[in-house]
Amino acid sequence: xxxxxxxxxxxxxxxxxxxxxxxDDGVEAKGLHSLIEAVKHLGExxxxxxxxAQSGMSQAITVKYPLWIxxxxxxxxxxxxxxxxxxxxxxxxxxxQVLKKQPDMVVAGINHGxxxxxxxxxSGTMGAxxxxxxxxxxxxxxxxxxxxxxxNFQTPIENARKIASAILKESLPLGTCLNVNIPDVPPHxxxxxxxxxxxxxFWHKEFEQRTDPRGRNYYWMTGEFLNAEPEANDTDEWAxxxxxxxxxxxxxxxxxxxxxxxxxxxxxxxxYKFQQT
Amino acid sequence: xxxxxxxxxxxxxxxxxxxxxxxDDGVEAKGLHSLIEAVKHLGExxxxxxxxAQSGMSQAITVKYPLWIxxxxxxxxxxxxxxxxxxxxxxxxxxxQVLKKQPDMVVAGINHGxxxxxxxxxSGTMGAxxxxxxxxxxxxxxxxxxxxxxxNFQTPIENARKIASAILKESLPLGTCLNVNIPDVPPHxxxxxxxxxxxxxFWHKEFEQRTDPRGRNYYWMTGEFLNAEPEANDTDEWAxxxxxxxxxxxxxxxxxxxxxxxxxxxxxxxxYKFQQT
Numbered sequence: 001x002x003x004x005x006x007x008x009x010x011x012x013x014x015x016x017x018x019x020x021x022x023x024d025d026g027v028e029a030k031g032l033h034s035l036i037e038a039v040k041h042l043g044e045x046x047x048x049x050x051x052x053a054q055s056g057m058s059q060a061i062t063v064k065y066p067l068w069i070x071x072x073x074x075x076x077x078x079x080x081x082x083x084x085x086x087x088x089x090x091x092x093x094x095x096x097q098v099l100k101k102q103p104d105m106v107v108a109g110i111n112h113g114x115x116x117x118x119x120x121x122x123s124g125t126m127g128a129x130x131x132x133x134x135x136x137x138x139x140x141x142x143x144x145x146x147x148x149x150x151x152n153f154q155t156p157i158e159n160a161r162k163i164a165s166a167i168l169k170e171s172l173p174l175g176t177c178l179n180v181n182i183p184d185v186p187p188h189x190x191x192x193x194x195x196x197x198x199x200x201x202f203w204h205k206e207f208e209q210r211t212d213p214r215g216r217n218y219y220w221m222t223g224e225f226l227n228a229e230p231e232a233n234d235t236d237e238w239a240x241x242x243x244x245x246x247x248x249x250x251x252x253x254x255x256x257x258x259x260x261x262x263x264x265x266x267x268x269x270x271x272y273k274f275q276q277t
Numbered sequence: 278x279x280x281x282x283x284x285x286x287x288x289x290x291x292x293x294x295x296x297x298x299x300x301d302d303g304v305e306a307k308g309l310h311s312l313i314e315a316v317k318h319l320g321e322x323x324x325x326x327x328x329x330a331q332s333g334m335s336q337a338i339t340v341k342y343p344l345w346i347x348x349x350x351x352x353x354x355x356x357x358x359x360x361x362x363x364x365x366x367x368x369x370x371x372x373x374q375v376l377k378k379q380p381d382m383v384v385a386g387i388n389h390g391x392x393x394x395x396x397x398x399x400s401g402t403m404g405a406x407x408x409x410x411x412x413x414x415x416x417x418x419x420x421x422x423x424x425x426x427x428x429n430f431q432t433p434i435e436n437a438r439k440i441a442s443a444i445l446k447e448s449l450p451l452g453t454c455l456n457v458n459i460p461d462v463p464p465h466x467x468x469x470x471x472x473x474x475x476x477x478x479f480w481h482k483e484f485e486q487r488t489d490p491r492g493r494n495y496y497w498m499t500g501e502f503l504n505a506e507p508e509a510n511d512t513d514e515w516a517x518x519x520x521x522x523x524x525x526x527x528x529x530x531x532x533x534x535x536x537x538x539x540x541x542x543x544x545x546x547x548x549y550k551f552q553q554t
Contacts, residue, residue, distance in 0.1 A: 058335035058365075059398045066487070066495040088335075088399070093496060096484050118411060120531055121336045122365070134395060134479050162545045170543050175477065176533040195540045197532040200452065202411050207373050210343070218343040219370060249540055251533035254397055255474040256453040256526035263472045263526055266447050268439045 017043035017104035017168060020132070022090040024054045024111060024124030027072065027082040031110035034153035035142060038160040039107060040078055042168055046103065047080040048094035050087060055113075057086045059127035067093055087128035095135060105168055106132030109142030109180075110156045112149065116181045116236040117199040117225065120250060126179055133177035133252050138167050140177060145240060146184040155190060156182040159245045163193065172249075179248040183240050194244040199235035200228040294320035294381035294445060297409070299367040301331045301388060301401030304349065304359040308387035311430035312419060315437040316384055317355055319445055323380065324357040325371035327364060332390075334363045336404035344370055364405035372412060382445055383409030386419030386457075387433045389426065393458045393513040394476040394502065397527060403456055410454035410529050415444050417454060422517060423461040432467060433459040436522045440470065449526075456525040460517050471521035476512035477505040 019039050023032040027049040036045060048069065062085045072080040081098060083090045091106060108128035115123040125141040132139030140163060144156040159182050172178065179198070183190065206223035227237045236246035296316050300309040304326040313322060325346065339362045349357040358375060360367045368383060385405035392400040402418040409416030417440060421433040436459050449455065456475070460467065483500035504514045513523035 053341065056338040056340045058337040058404065060335040060337040060363075060401075061333040061399050061498060063333045063498050064330065066497050067484075068493065068495045086337075089498070092483055092498070097486070097496060118529060121407060121411070121529060122338050124337075127335065130398060134398070136479075166543050166545045173533070173536050173539070176536050193545045195537055197534065197537070198530055200530065202413075206369055207344075209374070216345065218345045219374060220343050221338060221340050221366070221369070247540065249533040249536040250531045251536075252395060252398060253475055253477065254527045254531065256450070256528035257474065259450050259453050259526040259528075260472055260474070262450070263524065266443050268443045268470045 018099065019043050019045050020091070020094055020099065020103035020106045021045055021047040022049050022087055022094065022108050022128045024050065024057060024087045024128065026050050026053045027080065029112065030150060030153060031112050031144065034157050035107060035110045035160060036078055038157045039164050042164060043104065045078040046094065046099055047078065048083050048090045048098055050090060051082045051084050054086050054124045056122050057124035057127060058122050059088045059130050060086045061092070062086060062089050069093060069098065087124040088131040091128050091131040102135065102137055105164065106137050106139040107142065107164055108140070110153060110160060111141070111143035112151065113143065113147045114145045114181055115141065115143040115179060116240055116246060117201045117227065119225070120179050120198060126250065129177040129179070130250070130252055133175065136174060138172040140164060140167060140180055142180045142182065144182050144184065155185060155187045158187050159190065159193065163247065175253055176249045176251050179250050181236060181240055181246045183243050183245070185243055189243055190245060191243045192245070194239040194246055196236040196239050196246045196248050197234055198248050199232065199237035201226050201237070202228065295376065296320050296322050297368070297371055297376065297380035297383045298322055298324040299326050299364055299371065299385050299405045301327065301334060301364045301405065303327050303330045304357065306389065307427060307430060308389050308421065311434050312384060312387045312437060313355055315434045316441045319441060320381065322355040323371065323376055324355065325360050325367045325375055327367060328359045328361050331363050331401045333399050334401035334404060335399050336365045336407050337363045338369070339363060339366050346370060346375065364401040365408040368405050368408040379412065379414055382441065383414050383416040384419065384441055387430060387437060388418070388420035389428065390420065390424045391422045391458055392418065392420040392456060393517055393523060394478045394504065396502070397456050397475060403527065406454040406456070407527070407529055410452065413451060415449040417441060417444060417457055419457045419459065421459050421461065432462060432464045435464050436467065436470065440524065452530055453526045453528050456527045458513060458517055458523045460520050460522070462520055466520055467522060468520045469522070471516040471523055473513040473516050473523045473525050474511055475525050476509065476514035478503050478514070479505065
């Protein structure tokens with residue numbers, strides 16, 4: 001890894017590592033159990049996953065009502081709990097109240113559906129990975145470009161296993177976690193694992209309006225993602241369209257450093273007076 | 278502003294601008310009405326705010342159930358709606374279904390409580406600002422370092438007015454919004470408005486365990502923030518401790534660019550074989 005990057009102290013290979021698993025589709029989702037299958041040979045597996053689906057929850061945390069944890073089962077080296085909170089809550093309460101120590105890795109997913117490009121901002125899967133990252137644990141969110149509840153997870157399992165194995169060995173720079181997206185193609189059609197940057201884009205046609213039996217309008221969120229840079233070949237969107245597994249390093253420092261010099265030139269007092277005249 | 282930065286096309290000063298206002302403490306919060314007071318001289322004000330408190334909601338969006346909008350009142354140039362969704366939902370549905378056009382600015386807040394440092398990741402206030410930013414609108418989240426429902430908002434109102442006026446005039450670089458935090462001191466004690474970077478830090482003692490009447494444990498989220506870099510004098514935490522209003526430019530591109538070269542050297546196939554032996 002390059003000079004100038006401090007790596008997290010990873011003792012995973014000295015002892016049997018503890019792998020913390022969560023997701024945002026809920027404790028019964030096929031994607032969660034696929035991720036457990038992908039990593040269970042790597043160490044002790046502790047799962048704390050949401051009781052029900054928490055898609056689109058970003059890094060939301062629960063402050064309005066209390067959380068509880070329910071043990072579901074222990075099976076070989078895998079112990080599964082459910083929690084009534086968000087994915088980020090599951091990571092917080094799992095580390096603080098279940099494990100009572102730092103795990104060697106946090107993995108989240110495998111999400112039923114893409115979290116590429118700007119979707120990282122809304123993703124509960126990545127909210128969990130970011131929460132692991134804030135706690136200085138190497139953390140990865142995995143998402144599969146197939147929304148079906150009973151999708152075939154063979155391709156994401158194989159690739160999640162490779163990536164989790166590599167990161168357990170190599171660790172990650174402090175303040176950085178990985179956003180991994182996996183194309184919906186058979187394993188032999190995957191061209192490789194590609195390190196990318198987050199593609200820029202946005203959604204349009206985001207709401208479908210309907211009318212309830214009492215004549216009031218209501219709205220379902222829906223929408224289509226528009227890739228704002230379709231020509232770029234270094235983005236996750238490009239990788240996925242070309243059958244690569246996309247790996248984007250995501251950082252918890254959201255400062256737009258390149259804008260600091262320009263912003264420092266703004267005279268807030270004068271602008272205010274200008275508006276008043 | 279520096280070369281190489283593309284600014285958003287801001288026609289605000291050519292016509293009477295439309296200012297979109299939301300928050301995460303709900304449509305009845307004093308902080309929301311303080312923000313309306315701060316910006317109402319700048320143009321037409323459209324408010325779509327959550328029906329109830331949405332603290333800690335990050336940039337969560339609602340996909341599990343439908344959204345509705347309720348008009349509360351129109352008063353001079355201020356029209357207020359409530360929505361049953363998150364702050365990010367309010368921005369999406371407000372632009373798409375209420376305004377049906379891009380506003381000239383999105384402002385969120387004034388939050389009852391700090392959203393400095395790594396709290397930006399959990400903040401519903403900043404979730405709304407990021408949503409405005411994704412939609413290429415100059416966007417600002419304002420937070421006040423006082424949690425009380427009936428806090429005196431004179432200091433945040435004066436500073437939000439100055440900053441909103443300046444950004445309406447100067448605009449912001451594409452992909453960047455502002456995270457503004459305001460110390461809880463009287464107006465004359467504010468030393469100035471300071472452009473900063475996001476301080477790094479994390480929470481500890483995050484849960485308080487209690488026992489319900491049936492003997493089961495439950496957990497309230499709480500916790501103390503620890504500033505991981507208390508010596509730095511270019512962070513928002515430093516600014517706030519020294520009675521400056523902190524302004525941090527926040528970007529929607531979360532890629533950790535400096536880690537790309539190191540990550541590209543990882544051999545995912547070999548690491549996987551190593552783990553298998």
